[in-house]
Every structure is written in structure tokens, then in C-alpha cells.
Amino acid sequence: MTEDARFEDGREAPLNLKALDPEDLVILSSLAQDAVFPGFEMTWQRGPRRFAILLNRFRWEDAPAAERRKRPFERVQSVLMIEDVLKVVTQGVDPKDKDTVLSLLDISFEPGEDAAGRIVLTLAGDGAIGLDVECLDVTLKDVTRPYVAPSKHAPEHPE
Incomplete structure (x- = not known):
């Protein structure tokens, strides 16, 4: 075969991705964007030294096909797991409020000395979770079958 693979040629399968460097994290972050989760689904x-969240992830990788085929958009439950976490700090998030539904906008990495640094989970409404890590080791894994997104719409971000 002399041509490059295309996204459309891929088979439907659950995501199971690992980010070990900042470039990998950008891809993982784009797939986790707009995931929602109640506060009680976070654990450290x-x-x-493991931080995990059970997310209801919007399936961005499926959105173009859903639009093209005029079928409902989907979400899937996924586990976002961050290893080697030394410290967790929050801003604008009450860890005691387990009923609030949070929306993940971005996952970024602020490098420190050697391989250490801080992973920042930016949430809608000016909230953030900072995770001081010994190294970058983040996994995003789908753990259920996709389901129709309750809103039946793709998330939108005003410009």
C-alpha cells in the first residue's frame, strides 16, 4: 500500500490512550474536552499516588461521522487516570460538594525540574485541579459502550 492511512479507515474501538509527554497530552486533552462528571467520581x-476520574466523555472522534450520517452524537464513560501524583490542589472546586457536575475543558502540563511538573485540569466556570506529578503518565480509557448524548447536540464554545 503506497498511501497513508486515513481516519475514516479506522475501525470503531474503545479508546485506550496513554500520554507520556506533552505532545501526547494535547491529543488526549482534545478527546477528553467537554467531558462531564459529578464531583464524587474523582478520587486520589x-x-x-493515583488520581482518577470517571468521565462521561463526548466522542469527538465520532462526531464527524454522526453529523455526516445524521445520527445522534454519543458519549461514553471513560476513566482518566493520572499516575505518580504527589499533591492535589483545587481552585473554584469544593471537594466536599459531591453533587456538582463539573465540565472538563482542557488538560495541560506545566513542566518543572527533570520530568516532574504540574498537570492542570481546567474546568468550566473558572475551576481547576492542579496535580503535582513526579512524571507525566496519563491514561484515558473507555470503559462502557457509547450511548446517545442526553443533549443530542455537540458541545459548543462561543468565540
Whole structure:
């Protein structure tokens, strides 16, 4: 075969992606953009130094096909897992309020010394979660079958 693979040629499969450098994280972030989750779906395990969120992720990778075929947009439950977390800080997020639904806008990495740094989860409404990490090790894994997005619309961002 002499031509490059195209996105349309890919088979439908659950995502299972790992980001080990900032460039990988940009891709993972774009696929997690507009995921929603209640506060009680966040957990930090201090012993194994793991932070995880069960997200209801909008399937951006499927949106062009859904639009083209005039079928409903989809979401899927995914686990966002961040390893080697040394410290968690929040801004504009009340960790005790477990009922608030949060919306993830972006995941970024602020490098520090050596491989260490801070992963920042930017949330709608000026909220943020900062995770001081020993190194960049982030996984996004779909854990359920896709379902019709309750709004039946793609998320929009005013310019």
C-alpha cells in the first residue's frame, strides 16, 4: 500500500490512550474536552499516588461521522487516570460538594525540574485541579459502550 492511512479507515474501538509527554497530552486533552462528571467520581489514592476520574466523555472522534450520517452524537464513560501524583490542589472546586457536575475543558502540563511538573485540569466556570506529578503518565480509557448524548447536540464554545 503506497498511501497513508486515513481516519475514516479506522475501525470503531474503545479508546485506550496513554500520554507520556506533552505532545501526547494535547491529543488526549482534545478527546477528553467537554467531558462531564459529578464531583464524587474523582478520587486520589495517596498510597499508590493515583488520581482518577470517571468521565462521561463526548466522542469527538465520532462526531464527524454522526453529523455526516445524521445520527445522534454519543458519549461514553471513560476513566482518566493520572499516575505518580504527589499533591492535589483545587481552585473554584469544593471537594466536599459531591453533587456538582463539573465540565472538563482542557488538560495541560506545566513542566518543572527533570520530568516532574504540574498537570492542570481546567474546568468550566473558572475551576481547576492542579496535580503535582513526579512524571507525566496519563491514561484515558473507555470503559462502557457509547450511548446517545442526553443533549443530542455537540458541545459548543462561543468565540
